[in-house]
Amino acid sequence: MDKQEMELHCVGCGVAIQTEDREKLGYAPPQALERETVICQRCHRIKHYNEASTVTLGDDDFVRILNSIGNTKSLVVQVVDIFDFNGSWLRGLPRFVGGNPILLVGNKVDLLPKNVNRNRLVNWMRKSAADLGLKPLDVVLVSARKGEGIDRLVAAMNEHRKGRDIYIVGVTNVGKSSLINRLLKQFGESEMDITTSQFPGTTLDVIEIPLDTTSSLFDTPGIVNRDQLVHKVAPQELKLIMPDKPIKPRVYQLNAEQTLFVGGLARIDFVKGERQPFVFYLSNHLNVHRTKLAKADELYAKHKGELLAPPGREAAEKIVWDTFTFKVPSGTHDIVISGLGWIALHGKGANVNVHVPKGVAVGLRHSLI
Structure with missing residues (x-):
């Protein structure tokens, strides 16, 4: 039985190979079957052109x-x-x-x-x-x-x-x-x-x-x-969100009624508590911007998709926000934003609101570091 008669699978992703329809999953050109190892067109594009593919299993x-x-x-x-x-x-x-x-x-x-x-x-x-x-x-x-x-x-x-x-x-x-x-x-x-x-x-x-x-x-x-933030952004923005080098903790000494934006992806409001450090563990490519809580809505409306990015302006216009409210106890705790990173608090307790795109999970845990 030769290769054309056997059920071949892509060595890159495991999908069954087919040569009939370029638009369907598993397509490979017929000449690819002559190679020692066969790779589908989708894997070829990912490997050589870093092209995203929206195909996933249900x-x-x-x-x-x-x-x-x-x-x-x-x-x-x-x-x-x-x-x-x-x-x-x-x-x-x-x-x-x-x-x-x-x-x-x-x-x-x-x-x-x-x-x-x-x-x-x-x-x-x-x-x-x-x-x-x-x-x-x-x-x-x-x-x-x-x-x-x-x-x-x-x-x-x-x-x-x-x-x-x-x-x-x-x-x-x-x-x-x-x-x-x-x-x-x-x-x-x-x-x-x-x-x-x-x-x-x-x-x-x-x-x-x-x-x-x-x-x-x-x-x-x-x-x-689907709780992860990576599923809420454009493929070209993944490289900004996902760390590729050791993360450098960023420390912000905050007073109550101050807000920090992580690009346009998350907003952290320090509602109540003593002055204390908020330590951010995020991709080094993401910008963190500080403002007063009273001005946070105005700042976001004016600068989303630009100063506060990613995401870009078009995607930012479509975001529906969820808000999570935490009463962080004294001691060492992390507020974790799924797919983005975490904020470590080491103070005497704090009331914190976290705003993220709808569907992204946010939680509180004992400190990792």
């Missing part, structure tokens, strides 16, 4: 894939983005994967300030996972981009899988495919190159990578967490 498809893992005997590796731990959490995973053990991996550790204590971070992740209903076998910190922690991860996977298959799962954009590509490069498997990009949802079906004669590693599609 919720039913994600549920089907997760439920199928529950019918296996395997090790499940849940990857989270440490910079966006809450926003990248995969809700209800133990329920979907049945009795399979779960290894928790925190990716993008290279984005945190260098003075962060790694042991404290691991303990924080364990407690946070437990609070969210998961007791992982182990917690491993890695940077898929830098290669940090990969040896530790491999050792943990080998220890806990006990000869079984491995399924790597997570929400979109946590770096699963980048992590697998790092594993392949480090251990000599060069024929498989999974499509990675800054755009959510680049893996569209399960990709199987043999580990030995009896077991495989499976890369699954990223599950879309």
Whole structure:
């Protein structure tokens, strides 16, 4: 049976290859079938032109894939983005994967300030996972981009899988495919190159990578967490929101009745409390602008899409805002904006209102740093 007669799958995203319709998912030109490895047109555009694609799987498809893992005997590796731990959490995973053990991996550790204590971070992740209903076998910190922690991860996977298959799962954009590509490069498997990009949802079906004669590693599609801010902005603005270098904390000493805008993406009102520092952990590319609370509405109306950007003026006109009200206790706490970052408060308590585009999650947690 030759390639044309077999069901081929794109080595980049896992989708079934077809040569009939350029507009449909999985299209590849017929001559591409002559290559040793076949890649679909969509992956080709992402890899070579960094073009965004709006194609993603539906919720039913994600549920089907997760439920199928529950019918296996395997090790499940849940990857989270440490910079966006809450926003990248995969809700209800133990329920979907049945009795399979779960290894928790925190990716993008290279984005945190260098003075962060790694042991404290691991303990924080364990407690946070437990609070969210998961007791992982182990917690491993890695940077898929830098290669940090990969040896530790491999050792943990080998220890806990006990000869079984491995399924790597997570929400979109946590770096699963980048992590697998790092594993392949480090251990000599060069024929498989999974499509990675800054755009959510680049893996569209399960990709199987043999580990030995009896077991495989499976890369699954990223599950879309619609609470994240990254799903509310234009593709060209993602590079401004998503950190690509270690974040530099920005400290603002605020008095009550002052407001800080994070571009045009979020507004933080310090309504009541003693003068105290608000420490912002965000992409270094985002601007933070301070004003008086009484003038905040006027400032936004006048400068949205320009001084207060991203998003641009056209998108800013369409935003419908949600408001979250917090009475932050004394001590160290973070106000977390899903997909954007967090604001650390270390004062004697504060009343804070947070305004974000409708649908974006905002929460309060014990301080990460």
